[in-house]
Amino acid sequence: xxxxxSERIVxxxxxxxxxxxxxxxxxxxxxxxNQAKSSISEDIHIIKTGFKEENIGEVKTLAGVSGGVIFTPxxxxxxxxxxxxxxxxxxxxxxxxxxxxxxxxxxxxxNPSLMNKLGRVIATVYKNKEIDAVxxxxxxxxxxxxxxxxxxxxxxxxxxxxxxxxxxxxVAINYVSGSxxxxxxxxxxxxxxxxxxxxxxxxDFMRGGGVLTGMESLMNEFDVEVIGKVILTxxxxxxxxxxxxxxxxxxxxxxxEYNGSFDxxxxxxxxxxxxxxxxxxxxx
Amino acid sequence: xxxxxSERIVxxxxxxxxxxxxxxxxxxxxxxxNQAKSSISEDIHIIKTGFKEENIGEVKTLAGVSGGVIFTPxxxxxxxxxxxxxxxxxxxxxxxxxxxxxxxxxxxxxNPSLMNKLGRVIATVYKNKEIDAVxxxxxxxxxxxxxxxxxxxxxxxxxxxxxxxxxxxxVAINYVSGSxxxxxxxxxxxxxxxxxxxxxxxxDFMRGGGVLTGMESLMNEFDVEVIGKVILTxxxxxxxxxxxxxxxxxxxxxxxEYNGSFDxxxxxxxxxxxxxxxxxxxxx
Numbered sequence: 001x002x003x004x005x006s007e008r009i010v011x012x013x014x015x016x017x018x019x020x021x022x023x024x025x026x027x028x029x030x031x032x033x034n035q036a037k038s039s040i041s042e043d044i045h046i047i048k049t050g051f052k053e054e055n056i057g058e059v060k061t062l063a064g065v066s067g068g069v070i071f072t073p074x075x076x077x078x079x080x081x082x083x084x085x086x087x088x089x090x091x092x093x094x095x096x097x098x099x100x101x102x103x104x105x106x107x108x109x110x111n112p113s114l115m116n117k118l119g120r121v122i123a124t125v126y127k128n129k130e131i132d133a134v135x136x137x138x139x140x141x142x143x144x145x146x147x148x149x150x151x152x153x154x155x156x157x158x159x160x161x162x163x164x165x166x167x168x169x170x171v172a173i174n175y176v177s178g179s180x181x182x183x184x185x186x187x188x189x190x191x192x193x194x195x196x197x198x199x200x201x202x203x204d205f206m207r208g209g210g211v212l213t214g215m216e217s218l219m220n221e222f223d224v225e226v227i228g229k230v231i232l233t234x235x236x237x238x239x240x241x242x243x244x245x246x247x248x249x250x251x252x253x254x255x256x257e258y259n260g261s262f263d264x265x266x267x268x269x270x271x272x273x274x275x276x277x278x279x280x281x282x283x284x
Numbered sequence: 285x286x287x288x289x290s291e292r293i294v295x296x297x298x299x300x301x302x303x304x305x306x307x308x309x310x311x312x313x314x315x316x317x318n319q320a321k322s323s324i325s326e327d328i329h330i331i332k333t334g335f336k337e338e339n340i341g342e343v344k345t346l347a348g349v350s351g352g353v354i355f356t357p358x359x360x361x362x363x364x365x366x367x368x369x370x371x372x373x374x375x376x377x378x379x380x381x382x383x384x385x386x387x388x389x390x391x392x393x394x395n396p397s398l399m400n401k402l403g404r405v406i407a408t409v410y411k412n413k414e415i416d417a418v419x420x421x422x423x424x425x426x427x428x429x430x431x432x433x434x435x436x437x438x439x440x441x442x443x444x445x446x447x448x449x450x451x452x453x454x455v456a457i458n459y460v461s462g463s464x465x466x467x468x469x470x471x472x473x474x475x476x477x478x479x480x481x482x483x484x485x486x487x488d489f490m491r492g493g494g495v496l497t498g499m500e501s502l503m504n505e506f507d508v509e510v511i512g513k514v515i516l517t518x519x520x521x522x523x524x525x526x527x528x529x530x531x532x533x534x535x536x537x538x539x540x541e542y543n544g545s546f547d548x549x550x551x552x553x554x555x556x557x558x559x560x561x562x563x564x565x566x567x568x
Contacts, residue, residue: 003337006290010334013297018400050294053287102450106473110441112434116302138423139442140450146427150396157394158423162445166386166424166489189390205450 008033009043016047016059016071021153025068026061044069055079073151074124077273083117084266088250090114091233091264101255103262105233109140109204118249119147122202122230125247125272126152128279129227132197133157137186137215140204144232148202157192157199159218161185173218178208186214188222197224206231206248209240234267247272292317293327300331300343300355305437309352310345328353339363357435358408361557367401368550372534374398375517375548385539387546389517393424393488402533403431406486406514409531409556410436412563413511416481417441421470421499424488428516432486441476441483443502445469457502462492470498472506481508490515490532493524518551531556 003011012029029040041061048059057073075083087108096104108114122144131152136145137159149156163170167189177184193199201215212229219226229246236253240246248267255262287295296313313324325345332343341357359367371392380388392398406428415436420429421443433440447454451473461468477483485499496513503510513530520537524530532551539546 003334004330006293006330007334007337009290010293010297010331011338011340013294014301014335014338014340017298017301019397046288046290047294050287050291051298053291054295054298056295056298098449098452100449104450104452104473104475106442106451106476107439110439110476112430112440113303113437115430116434139426139444142423142426143430143440146396146399146430150400153397155391155394156396156427158390160423165382165384166388167390168382168388189388191388192390192394 003033005039005043008035009046012040012043013047013050016069017073019153020057020071020073020151023062023066023068023070028068072127073120074127075120077270077277080121080124080273081266081270083114083121084249084269087114087118088264088266091250091252095260097255097257097260097262099257101235101257103205103233103235103252105140105204109143109232112143115143116147116150118232119144119151121249121269121273122148122247123151125269125276126200126228128276128283129200130198131200131227133193133199134202135159135193135199135215135219136202137161137211141202141232144204144230145202148200148230152200157188159215160187163187171218171221173214173221175210175214175217178210178213180208184210184214186218188218193222193224195223197222198227199224200227201229203230204232205235206233206240207235212240212246231267244268287317289323289327292319293330296324296327297331297334300353301357303437304341304355304357304435307346307350307352307354312352356411357404358411359404361554361561364405364408364557365550365554367398367405368533368553371398371402372548372550375534375536379544381539381541381544381546383541385519385541387489387517387519387536389424389488393427393516396427399427400431400434402516403428403435405533405553405557406432406531407435409553409560410484410512412560412567413484414482415484415511417477417483418486419443419477419483419499419503420486421445421495425486425516428488428514429486432484432514436484441472443499444471447471455502455505457498457505459494459498459501462494462497464492468494468498470502472502477506477508479507481506482511483508484511485513487514488516489519490517490524491519496524496530515551528552 055076061069133155134145134149135157145156169190170187172187231248233250234248249269251267253263339360345353417439418429418433419441429440453474454471456471515532517534518532533553535551537547
């Protein structure tokens, strides 16, 4: 059965959404739907307009032999705020304060829809950067790392805390945990990363900052360039806070273990989004 | 700016795709686009036809006060075969055989696009089952667990190997690794799972079958019902193979450590997909 134009647009929309940041030659659609290139171009224009009006993302068409269409999911500040407010509200709800001032986050990290949305916020911050891989450390940074990498269309590399035979030859570093002052280990398979790759570091929680420092020294061993650093939740007393060289989506303050209360607020993500918007305006 | 009909369809398509297995009241679109319910229904019919023709998934409309539209991503056998062939090819490529007959899989598991596609194959097998949560064990089962759970619109629960203060009160079990015969531990936060939940167990690799048995006994402690069990890659000598009570996407055989060679083939997933298709035909 030959699809009607509106049905064809539905199918093309699905294809673009499921293949973000990937150059799709127009001939792919021309062949698939047996349509003239001009009709396909008009269809893409309609999708572009719909996506633009609803702030779903950018559809770019590149002319020439190696040309095609490429879809980059993004969002605007207003939508990012809604997602972050929902994230903050979820952290504020329920009985999350654990012994030692730690916060129970497993259920929040276990929400795939929320992780995908936060991934989209983060991917928007880094949309103009060249990134070869998203690097995270087991375990709770993994979901958001995949959400970001799905959008950026790049691999995820997971640093482990334990050495496994299934990793082959590994590189290990020791670091001092910022909060517990214990010596911990990070291990990464030697063949995971090529030299001179550009990477984005992602973790779920920062307190003493030791994990992030550990990740950075491990990246040094692999001779790769760290393009950005992302933390989902930063704890009040992080000694690295003044550095502002990393993105954090939320911040926990005023932990009162006696009353089981704490405050949560949005991190520095809105200002980072504004910087990207400004960049885009300058480049236009 | 008011959207044209075709642009509106683009936006509705995106919304359905990003909210799988979620009932969306028609009034949501009616209000959003300021359109009559009849126009929105026609739009949905167009999306439904496009999705059906291209085997993207099922769009169901439910009438009545609590009615609305619900999108379930699925795929057909032919598309599943393409995804599985690609998965098998990736496992066959390169120098993956490690000491002890283990296979290096980190780069394959680190490919978000492939994990999302495999997640869609698995979600299709379980699309008619009631599932409350996807349960996996750190580390390499996590990506595909999130891919499945994103589609099913359910949470992911991650069992750990080590006890962390951030988990609060935990339940731990010991199990014997089927391949190394060592005693290993699995830990799950007590508040992760409600009694009588229905769960899908997911892991990346099965050799001796000890991890899966361990997961099952841990689930017993939580008094939950295991609806299905999924393994990405099963190794040749798995003693549980005859049971056929779990889904495995690929199978590794004839490991020759001396020559560094092995064979990979598709697991029992195609027959499981055929069973679901048969179920659907019976229910129609």
